[in-house]
Amino acid sequence: MAISFNHTIVAARDKRESAEFLAELFGLPSPQPFGHFMAVTLEHGVNLDYADAPQGEEIRRQHYAFLVSDDDFDAIYGRIAARGLQHWADPRQQRPGEINHNHGGRGVYFLDPSGHAMEILTRPYGSDG
Known part of the structure; x- marks a missing residue:
């Protein structure tokens, strides 16, 4: 069986700001909305799905x-x-x-x-x- 990594959810204070930061810094395509996420696509179809952390919740x-x-x-x-x-x-x-x-x-x-x-x-x- 071939196993590959597909995506992870990244908690953010501002999902758009964080997703755009990474995409711009890495020279990647602009993040795309996917449900309530902002998805940054990497090689091999792996996504970092940025999500706003609940108000007042600490981001670890x-x-x-x-x-x-x-x-x-x-x-x-x-x-x-x-x-x-x-x-x-x-x-x-x-x-x-x-x-x-x-x-x-x-x-x-x-x-x-x-x-x-x-x-x-x-x-x-x-x-x-």
Whole structure:
């Protein structure tokens, strides 16, 4: 049996703002409404379905990691820098303004408008380099 990941729901303070943030930063097509979600489509048909969190409910930070090509990393990191977004080389946010070179690639962490920890990396964890 072939199993593939299809979608996940991402809680947001403002689903449109968060979905547009990711789509623009990653150079993806504009988010599309789907029911009460704003869907951002990634490769292989995977969707991030952004939903407004109930009023007054705390949004628990989640971590979303995206494996990208070197060219995509350059483009996305260029947009991060052009926007002046805070970013870090590590998930504990102790190396601000840096890129890591883990696993023979590059990676960086940043926050989306709802406070979720986003990561882009060019090599999967455990790669030899």
